[in-house]
Amino acid sequence: MTLRPPVQPMLAQAAESVPGPGVLGPLAFEQKFDGFRALLFTPAGPGGRVLMQSRRGALIQDRFPDLAAAAEQQLPDGLVLDGELLIWDPEEGRLSFEALQRRAAVRGRNAPPLAARWPAYFVAFDVLQLGGEEIMNRPYVERRALLEDLFADHGLTAPWTLCPMTTDLATAREWLETWTDVSGVEGLVVKGMNQRYTQAARGWYKIRRxxxxxxxxxxxxxxxxxxxxxxxxxxxxxxxxxxxxxxxxxxxxxxxxxxxxxxxxxxxxxxxxxxxxxxxxxxxxxxxxxxxxxxxxxxxxxxxxxxxxxxxxxxxxxxxxxxxxxxxxxxxxxxxxxxxx
Missing domain, CATH: 2.40.50.140 (Nucleic acid-binding proteins)
Known part of the structure; x- marks a missing residue:
């Protein structure tokens, strides 16, 4: 069966430092963005529509019509992505959590004007379904490879962004010290390369600078x-x-x-x-x-x-x-x- 909302996203627990490899096995490190968690669903076939779900399960695609339209045009059917919603404020020249809050609160005919002023971006860090096939039981390393292939095969660019990931601890530490100086980047998410995607489980770790x-x-x-x-x-x-x-x-x-x-x-x-x-x-x-x-x-x-x-x-x-x-x-x-x- 294809996944339909609401899907409970996998979660992260706070940590002060990188957990040892004995906890999760081989590790992957992703940049953690300061946005709104969202899952995006493309229809399984003709006649369906793109759906977007918040972390708590509310449908929010009418609040982000720009992303829904881009998904219809650029993403394949039967896809479910997990990621982070971000807003770029061109006037401020930075990511804006305040603008994201405003967009998340407005729907209907008032949403398109805000979308024109503050375009939304989707930073994808996981894929839960591909071609109508649910893949949550596959290890993270396989899901990440499929996510990278998706971006490469479809030539995805803005508003779609592939979340930066590394398996090198030195690089991850550099991200934590330097990238967090950039507005909207607040730390790391640590995942096990062999982890399955377990709904609602706090199986990942988040480290904020x-x-x-x-x-x-x-x-x-x-x-x-x-x-x-x-x-x-x-x-x-x-x-x-x-x-x-x-x-x-x-x-x-x-x-x-x-x-x-x-x-x-x-x-x-x-x-x-x-x-x-x-x-x-x-x-x-x-x-x-x-x-x-x-x-x-x-x-x-x-x-x-x-x-x-x-x-x-x-x-x-x-x-x-x-x-x-x-x-x-x-x-x-x-x-x-x-x-x-």
Missing amino acids: RDSTEAVIGAVTGTLARPQLLVLGRHDSTGRLRAVGRTVPLRPDASRLVGEYLAAAAPGHPWTGVRFAAAWGSRDVLDATLVRPDLVAEVSADRAIDRGGVFRHPLRFKRLRTDVTVEDVPRFGVGPNTAAG
Whole structure:
């Protein structure tokens, strides 16, 4: 039977370093892009239509009519690709997650104008079905070879991109250190050459580049003596303290240390009345307590940051920077690889 949506995509679990070969056997390393996961289905025969599915199974082809039209013209029937949706902003000259969000939220007659302004690209990193034959049980090395043949045989170019892959560890490390300086590239995905594609399983590993930077502690959850996590901010060009993210829960020793320095907020705190989301894009809010915004925290951050300067993923607390002041903290909107020194 041919695959039809919804198909649960195979997933990756976070890792701090490259897993040893004993975990997955021979390894392949793919560049990890900061986009939207999507599966693309071409019809099995005449009369069908191209379908696109989000990671959670929603059909989204009407939000990306440019890709659907390109698939009808350029891709063979009975194909299922797994990949990442990206948007290139020609005005900014960079990949734009913000533009991708806008396109993903608009459908119907409003979608084509946005497609003309912000064209979409599909970075393919796996093929699950070819010529109507489901191939998920084949090892990754075979599926990758078939994916490369697909691009070569059909002369696929933009909006189709073959995800860069290497089996050389030195090359992968170079990608992690240098390619992640490019907007939209945030790390590596590590796969076993002999792995099958297992739906919904977290059988791959993802490694995001992380850099140290500083931010101001403006609020906490828990108590002042034993904070659970920190809500962090940076000052913008007008001197206003803007929230930029939150940390993961603090370790007990870090919680005790930070608690020794925290002080309750005085009247007129810049975040008075502000509600903080429990996670990026979430409607849940934190039960936060405002604190005096005069402490600087050094944190570890990945490269997923909005153009406005908000970190999309939780930060990791490293230490207090009692040797610097809030004036030494990078301004709001500055990337994670800038530190106070």
